[in-house]
Structures are given as structure tokens and as C-alpha cells.
Amino acid sequence: MTVARPLVAGNWKMNGLAISLDEARAVAAAIDAQPPACRVAICPPSTLVHRMADALGGGGVEIGGQDCRAETNGAFTGDISAEMLADAGAGLVILGHSERRAGYGESDALVAAKVEAAMRAGVEPIVCVGETLAEREAGDTLAVVTGQVKASLPSALQGKAFAVAYEPVWAIGTGLTPTLEQIEAVHVAIRETLIAQFGEEGRNPPILYGGSVKPSNAAEILKAREVGGALVGGASLKAADFLGIIMAA
Ligand code: PEP
Numbered sequence: 001m002t003v004a005r006p007l008v009a010g011n012w013k014m015n016g017l018a019i020s021l022d023e024a025r026a027v028a029a030a031i032d033a034q035p036p037a038c039r040v041a042i043c044p045p046s047t048l049v050h051r052m053a054d055a056l057g058g059g060g061v062e063i064g065g066q067d068c069r070a071e072t073n074g075a076f077t078g079d080i081s082a083e084m085l086a087d088a089g090a091g092l093v094i095l096g097h098s099e100r101r102a103g104y105g106e107s108d109a110l111v112a113a114k115v116e117a118a119m120r121a122g123v124e125p126i127v128c129v130g131e132t133l134a135e136r137e138a139g140d141t142l143a144v145v146t147g148q149v150k151a152s153l154p155s156a157l158q159g160k161a162f163a164v165a166y167e168p169v170w171a172i173g174t175g176l177t178p179t180l181e182q183i184e185a186v187h188v189a190i191r192e193t194l195i196a197q198f199g200e201e202g203r204n205p206p207i208l209y210g211g212s213v214k215p216s217n218a219a220e221i222l223k224a225r226e227v228g229g230a231l232v233g234g235a236s237l238k239a240a241d242f243l244g245i246i247m248a249a
Helices: 018-033 046-056 082-088 098-103 108-121 133-137 141-152 180-203 215-223 239-246
Strands: 007-011 039-043 061-065 092-095 124-129 163-166 207-210 229-232
Touching (some): 018 039, 018 046, 018 061, 039 092, 082 108, 092 108, 108 124, 133 141, 141 180, 163 180, 180 215, 215 229
Parallel strands (some): 007 039, 039 061, 061 092, 092 124, 124 163
């Protein structure tokens, strides 16, 4: 395993129709013309994964899913497996996003099972962790985040490519961001946890920051210690904004 390149990934959440593929095409064209220093991924809703993979056809933009089920197939109405994402053209999958942890009661153990499913399907997981505002105000940030890292990352990840995304819940979609010192403190703690868990290989996975990243704050966040890219929600929906972040990496 070599030291991973930074990764800037867009999480479109439940946004995007066929017409939105034009935004992805614009991102792909721009990075083909001017290759950035980072890997670039877009994680559209699952209805668009296959169409986006077809539309971008092996260019510089990687395609990811936003979640998967731990099982391969079966009677799980409405769900999607890692194998299905891979079959549709996704090479990555976001797992354990706070909107799923909070909205669907996903535990660290379930996230770890989903990570194992992603490994089985050859899909690279981006595993999200982050504290709520109440946890930060109680002084529990580092304990909460490192606890999530330990319990959400199974030993099956040893030697495999994966990323961790630190996303303070209170910074997602709010326009609020932690200070650079706060970001660095958490990223350093995550790195130490990864090294404790995976040995020297724990130095390699990129640790993305996510939470109200935009073109105007991306450069300073992406330069912070142990920040290896960004997971971007709202600002990934428009090619111009997303490119402003990508080119800052
Ligand atoms: C996210 O939901 O992963 C995210 C980072 O959202 P936003 O950039 O909109 O805060």
C-alpha cells in the first residue's frame, strides 16, 4: 500500500436528475483539461450511478454510491448492495454518513458490516465519523470520533484502500466550520487511531474533512495537518463550485 493521493468526493445526497449529469460532465471536462493534484469522485443518488458511469466513461472522475446494504442480495426492499454498486460502475461508497447514523439508527457495528460488504465487492469505502454539537460542547469530541473509527473500521481493511471522512455533524449543511485547530486536532487523533489499529499502513488512508466546505474555505482546510481531501455536499452540486474546491487541493 502506498501513501494515498488526496481525495475530493462530492456527495450529491438525494439530489440529481438526468439533466444533472451535465454538471458531472463539466467537472470531467475541466479536470481532463487541467488534471488536479487530487483524485476526484462524485457520489450521485443510486438512480444515476450507472448513467454517470456511462456518461463519464473511465475519465478522471470516479463514481461512488452513498450507502450500501451489508448483504449481497435478498428480500430487502429498496436497498442496494455493494455488488450492485460495483456492477453499476461505482468504485467507491460512502458509509456511515451522519444522515444515515442519525436518520436510520446505523450503529458502528452496522457500518463495519457494510465496510466488509464493500471490501467483498471490491468497492473502496469512505467511512464517515463525527461528533454532534452536544458531544463537542461536552468535551467528548475526540473520544466519540476515535471510538467511531475503532468500531466502524473492521480488520478486513488491513492492506486495503479506504478513506475516513471526519464530518462534524453540526457543520454539515449549516455553513459552520470548525477552526483549523479543531480540524487538525481531530484529524491527528484519527491518524493515531488508524496507526494503532493498522500499524504503519494506518499512515496511508486519506482522512477527508467534510462539513460546509466551499471554494472560499477549501484551500486553508485542505492545507491543514492530516487533511487528505474533502467530502463535499452542497457545493458539489454545481460544477463551478466543486471545481473551485478540487483545484484548491
Ligand atoms: C456531507 O453531507 O457529507 C457534507 C459535507 O455536506 P455539506 O458540504 O453540504 O456540509
